[in-house]
Amino acid sequence: MAIAVETLEKLERKMTLSLPVGSIQSEVTARLKKLARTVKMDGFRPGKVPMNVVAQRYGYSVQYEVMNDKVGEAFYTAANEAKLRVAGQPKINEKDGAAEGEMAFEAVFEVFPEVKIGDLATAEVEKLTTEVSDAAIEKTIEILRKQRRTFSLRPHDAPAQETDRVVVDFEGKIDGEPFAGGKADDFQFILGDGQMLKEFEEATRGLKLGESKTFPLVFPADYHGKEVAGKTADFMVTVKKIEAAHLPEVNEALAKSLGIADASVDGLHADIKKNLEREVKFRLLARNKTAVMDALVAKAELDLPNASVRAEMDRLLEAARADLKQRGIKDADKVEIPDDVFRPQAERRVRLGLVVAELVRANNLQATMDQIKAHVEELAASYEKPAEVQRWYFGDNKRLAEVEAIVLENNVTNFVMSKAQVTEKAIGFDELMAQN
Structure with missing residues (x-):
């Protein structure tokens, strides 16, 4: 009592x-x-x-x-x-x-706190837009062609050039001493694909079969290998094999190999355009959703429960340790990670969760089953067998709950957009696709 x-x-x-x-x-x-x-x-x-x-x-x-x-x-x-x-x-x-x-x-x-949301009519949101141009379609076709390229040996006296696949031996030394990862035999890479540092590719380009070259290479200051970052190494590279690349032609055979129903060049372009438009839609939605959530949080007043923040920090810490373990870090469970590293992110997540929950409650923005079904159908449409993908989603309550959460966020995004002062901004296709 x-x-x-x-x-x-x-x-x-x-x-x-x-x-x-x-x-x-x-x-x-x-x-x-x-x-x-x-x-x-x-x-x-x-x-x-x-x-x-x-x-x-x-x-x-x-x-x-x-x-x-x-x-x-x-x-x-x-x-x-x-x-x-x-x-x-x-x-x-x-x-x-x-x-x-x-x-x-x-x-x-x-x-839990009382959440006060201010007048959304005074909120400002920048809405991004992107067009799928013919250039974007052609660029995607080139990527698909590169993924299906074949190689054949070049003549013995032919120099290595851009797009060639080469096999080399190399050894690097810093101040005359070998270093970890600086030596390899029968190493294969494609010139122009960016797998190797610029100086390495430049030194290899133009060499003929059996030729060697010595050259200096400056490792970038932010190089992933910290023990050599910012240092200069002297490398010697020897070419052992050179193969020329051959891209498939853009024709019915290529369309058929991609599993396109209308196995024609026009069908290929139409299918790629449809898939790019779907991808653009999802990426724009994600970017615009973030902008809406930022505007929504800025209009809200609330105190944060320490217990909720603490629980979110623990979840983030657990996820970080799981990521370290997946990367092969030894004793990932014992690595010291300061709590406060996660506090800003945890506070934002808790604040956003409480604000969204209040907006949904006050405006009946819950996800409906029709919306959930429509979203699953849209997700499945890009797969070869959409019906199987739909069954995969509806066969697991956890997966369906994830879809429901996405639809709910979309409802919130659309609601805020309908109330706020929205300014549209066009960005390039490449810029949008470059964002993770």
Whole structure:
């Protein structure tokens, strides 16, 4: 039973609870009796262990369980009666001064804040737009051709040139000393693909089969290999194989190899345009959604529950450790990562989540099943067998919940766009596609 609720600071509250000792004792006795029917102890047949022996062995743990259950039940019942939206887990401690026959407890906890959203008509949002041009379609076709290129040996006296695939031996030294990763035999790369540093490609280009060249190479200051970053190495490269690239022609055969229903050149262009427009739509939606969320947060006033921020920081920390482990970092679970690294991101996520939830509640922006189905159909449309992809989504509640969350965010984005002062800005196709 709740005796009082006191405001400590901003979202922090303190509640006093009292429980009859008799109800706790009767529940402890009931659980011990139930336990006695199945417990196994040396010297006794199952179900025949005396109650005093069971109580001596298990009494403390059962009492602890009952106290936790009863106090937790009393707390959440009292919180519901007081219409308190509890954030996180309460800290509950026994309190002195209880009335005879009762036990008193003190619960300190946080509540979710009141969210005040300002006038969205004064919010400013920059909405990006992009056109899928003929140049973008042609560039995509070239990428598809490169992915399907074949190679053939060049004549012995032909120099290596752009787009050729070469096999080389190389060795690099810094101040006359070899270094880790600076030597390789039968190393293969394609000139012009950007796999190697610029100086390396320039030195290789023009060499003939069997020729060698020595050249200096300055590693960039931000090079991924920190032990050589910013340093100058002397390399020697020897060409062992040169192959010329051959791109497939843009014809019906290429269209057919890509699985396009209308296996013609026109069908190829139409299919690529449709896929690019779909990709552009999703990327623009993601970018514009971020702009809307920024504008929405800027219009909101609320205090953040520390418990929610802490929980989000823990999730981000766990994700970071999982990423380190996936990258092969030894003892990723023990790597020291300061908590505050994640605090700004955690605070933004919690703030945004509370603001979006309030906007959805106040304006009935929940995702409908029709919207969810339409979104799944759109996602599946780019696959060879859309029906199978749709079944894959609808066959798992977790995957469907992820789609529902996306649709809800889209509803929020469209709602804010309909209210805010929106300025359109056209950006290039390449710029949009370059963004991760």
